[in-house]
Amino acid sequence: MARVRISDVAAAAGVSTATVSLVLNDRTARISDATRDRVRQAAAEVGYTPNSVARGLRTQRSRTIGLISDRIATTPFAGRMLSGAQDVAREHGYLVFLVDTDADETVEREAIRALADQQVDAMIYACMWHRVVDVPASLPRGSVFLDCRPADGGFPAVVPDDRAGAVAAVRALVAAGHRRIAYVDVDEPHPPVASFLRHDGYLEVLAEAGIGPDPALHVRGDTSSAGGREATDRLLDLPAQQRPTALFCFNDRMAAGAYVAAHRRGLVIPQDLSIVGYDDQQLVAAELDPPLTTVALPHYEMGRWAMEVALGIRTPDDPGAPHLMPCPIVDRDSVGPPPATAASDSRRRT
Amino acid sequence: MARVRISDVAAAAGVSTATVSLVLNDRTARISDATRDRVRQAAAEVGYTPNSVARGLRTQRSRTIGLISDRIATTPFAGRMLSGAQDVAREHGYLVFLVDTDADETVEREAIRALADQQVDAMIYACMWHRVVDVPASLPRGSVFLDCRPADGGFPAVVPDDRAGAVAAVRALVAAGHRRIAYVDVDEPHPPVASFLRHDGYLEVLAEAGIGPDPALHVRGDTSSAGGREATDRLLDLPAQQRPTALFCFNDRMAAGAYVAAHRRGLVIPQDLSIVGYDDQQLVAAELDPPLTTVALPHYEMGRWAMEVALGIRTPDDPGAPHLMPCPIVDRDSVGPPPATAASDSRRRT
DNA sequence: CGCAGGCGTTTAATCGATTTAGCAGTTCTC
DNA sequence: GAGAACTGCTAAATCGATTAAACGCCTGCG
Structure with missing residues (x-):
C-alpha cells in the first residue's frame, strides 16, 4: 500500500538511486545499456512513478499551473475555456489547480498566494466576460489573461475578436x-x-x-x-x-x-x-x-491559447496587445x- | 523577487528555523512569549509564507484535493458542483486539482496516477449525470463519488434524491x-x-x-x-x-x-x-x-458534501449507501x- | 611499470520545510 | 549542595527526489 520510492527501484535493480534517476530521466550520462535495461525493468516491476512533490522541491518546477477565474458557476462558457486549457495541460503532462474567486478580491489575493506557495509554474487569470481588469498586485510576471484585457499592459492576453x-x-x-x-x-x-x-x-x-x-x-x-x-x-x-x-x-x-x-x-x-x-x-x-x-465565441480555442502561452509552447505575436481569437459565424x-x-x-x- | 524562506525569517528574528516553524505552526512547545512575538513580527516584515511543496514533502500531506470529472464542458451543471466543492476546499485552506477525463479511460488512469504522484490528500470522482460507474482500479480508498454510484460499494457517494x-x-x-x-x-x-x-x-x-x-x-x-x-x-x-x-x-x-x-x-x-x-x-x-x-438538482450542495467527506469534516450517515441529497421543487x-x-x-x- | 584519461557508477549536497531528541541554563527539592 | 525537574531553544534527521562532483577501475600509451 505504501508508495514505491526511488530507493525501492534502486534496491531491486542493484544500483544507486542516482543511477535510477539518471536512467528514468533520460539524462545524457554514461550509463551502460545493460544497467539502463535493468533499471527500467525494475521500475516497471515495482510500479514506480516519481513523487512529484519531492521532484518539485528539488527541481523548483512543479509541472503545475494555477487557473484563477472570477466565476465558474454561472456560465456555460466557463467549461469550454477550462476544457481548452485543460487539454493542453494534459497533453504536456501538467496538472491544473482551479480556483474560483467569485470576484472577491480577498479570495483572489489568497488564491494567488496559495498558488505561489504551491510553486505553480505559471498562472492564468480568467474572466467569464471579455472586459478590462485591474491586474492584482501579487500576480506574478508571466501570468496570462484569458478572456480579459489587463488594464496595464505587459501581460499576454487572449480575447475574442468581437x-x-x-x-x-x-x-x-x-x-x-x-x-x-x-x-x-x-x-x-x-x-x-x-x-x-x-x-x-x-x-x-x-x-x-x-x-x-x-x-x-x-x-x-x-x-x-x-x-x-x-x-x-x-x-x-x-x-x-x-x-x-x-x-x-x-x-x-x-x-x-x-x-x-x-x-x-x-x-x-x-x-x-x-x-x-x-x-x-x-x-x-x-x-x-x-x-x-449566430456568432460563436471561441472559448475552447482561447483556453488552449492561454495554456500554450503559460507553458511557453507559444509566444504571443504582438506582446503589447491582446491576441484576437476569431469568432466564426454559425x-x-x-x-x-x-x-x-x-x-x-x-x-x-x- | 526570490521567495522568502524560513531561514530568512530565522535570521531576521535571530533564532533557528526550528523555532520559527514551532512558532508559526502554533506547536505546543516551550517558546517564550518574547521570542514568539519576535518571530511573528519578523515573518510579517519579510512577508514569509511557507513553501507548500517543501512542507508537503515533509508532512506527507499536501492540503490538496484531486477532482476528476468525466466531462466538464458540456453541461452547465458542472460549474455548480465544482463551485460547491471549491468553496469547501477554500474555507479549509485546500487547493483543488481539476482533471477532465472526457470519459476516456486512459486519460482517467493517467490522471489518477498524476494526482497520486502529487500526493493529493483525497480524490473526488465526479460524473455529470447520476449513474452507476465502475470504480477505476487505481482509485485510492477513501475517494468520494459525486453524482454517481460506484458499482462496488465501500466508497462514500452522493447523488440527488431523484x-x-x-x-x-x-x-x-x-x-x-x-x-x-x-x-x-x-x-x-x-x-x-x-x-x-x-x-x-x-x-x-x-x-x-x-x-x-x-x-x-x-x-x-x-x-x-x-x-x-x-x-x-x-x-x-x-x-x-x-x-x-x-x-x-x-x-x-x-x-x-x-x-x-x-x-x-x-x-x-x-x-x-x-x-x-x-x-x-x-x-x-x-x-x-x-x-x-421544475425540480432543482442540488449540484452545489452535492459538491459541498463530497468535499466535506473528502476532507474528513463529515462522515456519511450510512457508509453503505449513497447519500441522497434532496431536490427542492421550484x-x-x-x-x-x-x-x-x-x-x-x-x-x-x- | 606508471600515469593519464575515459567509462560507469556512486557519494553526498540540495531543495525548504517539520519534528524529535537533546543541550544548556535555571530553579526546585531534600 | 547535588541531583532532579523544568525552561527555552537548537542541532540534526527527515521527507524523496535530482545532480554535480568524485571515485574506482580499466585501458592505452610512453
Missing part, C-alpha cells in the same frame, strides 16, 4: 439584402468592451455597404430574454419606413427575446424579420425555432432576404 | 387536481438511474392518490427539446378521454419541447396543460413562457388546475 465577429454577422445580413439593420445592444452602467467592439464592427459594415447609420436602430436592453424582447418591441413600434428588417443582437438570450417579440406580432422568422445573435449558446441558439444564426435558419416591401424600399434607395 | 424529487413534482400536479398525469421519460439504450428512480416516484404518488397507472401515459423521447416535443405529440394525439392534463418531464429541455408541441396545437400552459420539468436549468426553465415549474407558473372538462372528468372518477 469586432470581426460583428462584421461577419452584419455582413451576412447585408449579403441577404438587408439595409435597415438594427443593433440590439446591452444596457449596463459599465458595458463590456464587447459591446463597443461589436458596435464598431456593425458601423464598419454599414459604412462599407454605403448605409448611413440610423441612431433609432441602435437600441439597448438588459442581457436577458426580457431585455431583448423589450428592445425589439421598441424597434417594431417604429413607423414602417424606419422599421428594421434585420436585427443584430448582442447575445443569443436577447435574440431569443427578439423571437418572442416577433412572434407576438405574428411576424415569421426569417420571412418577416432576420435575426443574428452572438455567443452560440447551445441551449438557446440551437433550440430556438427556427434555429438561430449559419442556421434565422436569416433570409428582407420582406418584399422592404426589399423594394431598399432597392429604391440604392 | 425519487423524492419526482414525488414532490407529481404531488404538486395531484394537488392541483390532476388525475391523468404523464411521465415523459428519456429513451436511451442505457437510461440513467435517474430515469428509473423518477419513474418510481411517479408511480408512488399515483398509488397514494389512488390513480391507476396508465402505460399509455409513460412515453419516451430523447433528451432534447425535439425529443420532448415528439413524445408530447404522441400524448396529445391520444383520444380525449385518455389524454393527459399534466406532464411530468424527465428534464427541462424535454419540457421545453412539450411547450412547443402544446403551442402548436393552440394549447395554453397551464390553462390547458400543466407541465413540470426537472433540473432547473436556468437558461431553459426560467426563460420559458410561462416560466417552468414553483413557477406552468402548473394550474386541469381544464374544466377534464376536471369534471376526474371528479366523476373520484
Whole structure:
C-alpha cells in the first residue's frame, strides 16, 4: 500500500538511486545499456512513478499551473475555456489547480498566494466576460489573461475578436439584402468592451455597404430574454419606413427575446424579420425555432491559447496587445432576404 | 523577487528555523512569549509564507484535493458542483486539482496516477449525470463519488434524491387536481438511474392518490427539446378521454419541447396543460413562457458534501449507501388546475 | 611499470520545510 | 549542595527526489 520510492527501484535493480534517476530521466550520462535495461525493468516491476512533490522541491518546477477565474458557476462558457486549457495541460503532462474567486478580491489575493506557495509554474487569470481588469498586485510576471484585457499592459492576453465577429454577422445580413439593420445592444452602467467592439464592427459594415447609420436602430436592453424582447418591441413600434428588417443582437438570450417579440406580432422568422445573435449558446441558439444564426465565441480555442502561452509552447505575436481569437459565424435558419416591401424600399434607395 | 524562506525569517528574528516553524505552526512547545512575538513580527516584515511543496514533502500531506470529472464542458451543471466543492476546499485552506477525463479511460488512469504522484490528500470522482460507474482500479480508498454510484460499494457517494424529487413534482400536479398525469421519460439504450428512480416516484404518488397507472401515459423521447416535443405529440394525439392534463418531464429541455408541441396545437400552459420539468436549468426553465415549474438538482450542495467527506469534516450517515441529497421543487407558473372538462372528468372518477 | 584519461557508477549536497531528541541554563527539592 | 525537574531553544534527521562532483577501475600509451 505504501508508495514505491526511488530507493525501492534502486534496491531491486542493484544500483544507486542516482543511477535510477539518471536512467528514468533520460539524462545524457554514461550509463551502460545493460544497467539502463535493468533499471527500467525494475521500475516497471515495482510500479514506480516519481513523487512529484519531492521532484518539485528539488527541481523548483512543479509541472503545475494555477487557473484563477472570477466565476465558474454561472456560465456555460466557463467549461469550454477550462476544457481548452485543460487539454493542453494534459497533453504536456501538467496538472491544473482551479480556483474560483467569485470576484472577491480577498479570495483572489489568497488564491494567488496559495498558488505561489504551491510553486505553480505559471498562472492564468480568467474572466467569464471579455472586459478590462485591474491586474492584482501579487500576480506574478508571466501570468496570462484569458478572456480579459489587463488594464496595464505587459501581460499576454487572449480575447475574442468581437469586432470581426460583428462584421461577419452584419455582413451576412447585408449579403441577404438587408439595409435597415438594427443593433440590439446591452444596457449596463459599465458595458463590456464587447459591446463597443461589436458596435464598431456593425458601423464598419454599414459604412462599407454605403448605409448611413440610423441612431433609432441602435437600441439597448438588459442581457436577458426580457431585455431583448423589450428592445425589439421598441424597434417594431417604429413607423414602417424606419422599421428594421434585420436585427443584430448582442447575445443569443436577447435574440431569443427578439423571437418572442416577433412572434407576438405574428411576424415569421426569417420571412418577416432576420435575426443574428452572438455567443452560440447551445441551449438557446440551437433550440430556438427556427434555429438561430449566430456568432460563436471561441472559448475552447482561447483556453488552449492561454495554456500554450503559460507553458511557453507559444509566444504571443504582438506582446503589447491582446491576441484576437476569431469568432466564426454559425449559419442556421434565422436569416433570409428582407420582406418584399422592404426589399423594394431598399432597392429604391440604392 | 526570490521567495522568502524560513531561514530568512530565522535570521531576521535571530533564532533557528526550528523555532520559527514551532512558532508559526502554533506547536505546543516551550517558546517564550518574547521570542514568539519576535518571530511573528519578523515573518510579517519579510512577508514569509511557507513553501507548500517543501512542507508537503515533509508532512506527507499536501492540503490538496484531486477532482476528476468525466466531462466538464458540456453541461452547465458542472460549474455548480465544482463551485460547491471549491468553496469547501477554500474555507479549509485546500487547493483543488481539476482533471477532465472526457470519459476516456486512459486519460482517467493517467490522471489518477498524476494526482497520486502529487500526493493529493483525497480524490473526488465526479460524473455529470447520476449513474452507476465502475470504480477505476487505481482509485485510492477513501475517494468520494459525486453524482454517481460506484458499482462496488465501500466508497462514500452522493447523488440527488431523484425519487423524492419526482414525488414532490407529481404531488404538486395531484394537488392541483390532476388525475391523468404523464411521465415523459428519456429513451436511451442505457437510461440513467435517474430515469428509473423518477419513474418510481411517479408511480408512488399515483398509488397514494389512488390513480391507476396508465402505460399509455409513460412515453419516451430523447433528451432534447425535439425529443420532448415528439413524445408530447404522441400524448396529445391520444383520444380525449385518455389524454393527459399534466406532464411530468424527465428534464427541462424535454419540457421545453412539450411547450412547443402544446403551442402548436393552440394549447395554453397551464390553462390547458400543466407541465413540470426537472433540473432547473436556468437558461431553459426560467426563460420559458410561462416560466417552468421544475425540480432543482442540488449540484452545489452535492459538491459541498463530497468535499466535506473528502476532507474528513463529515462522515456519511450510512457508509453503505449513497447519500441522497434532496431536490427542492421550484414553483413557477406552468402548473394550474386541469381544464374544466377534464376536471369534471376526474371528479366523476373520484 | 606508471600515469593519464575515459567509462560507469556512486557519494553526498540540495531543495525548504517539520519534528524529535537533546543541550544548556535555571530553579526546585531534600 | 547535588541531583532532579523544568525552561527555552537548537542541532540534526527527515521527507524523496535530482545532480554535480568524485571515485574506482580499466585501458592505452610512453
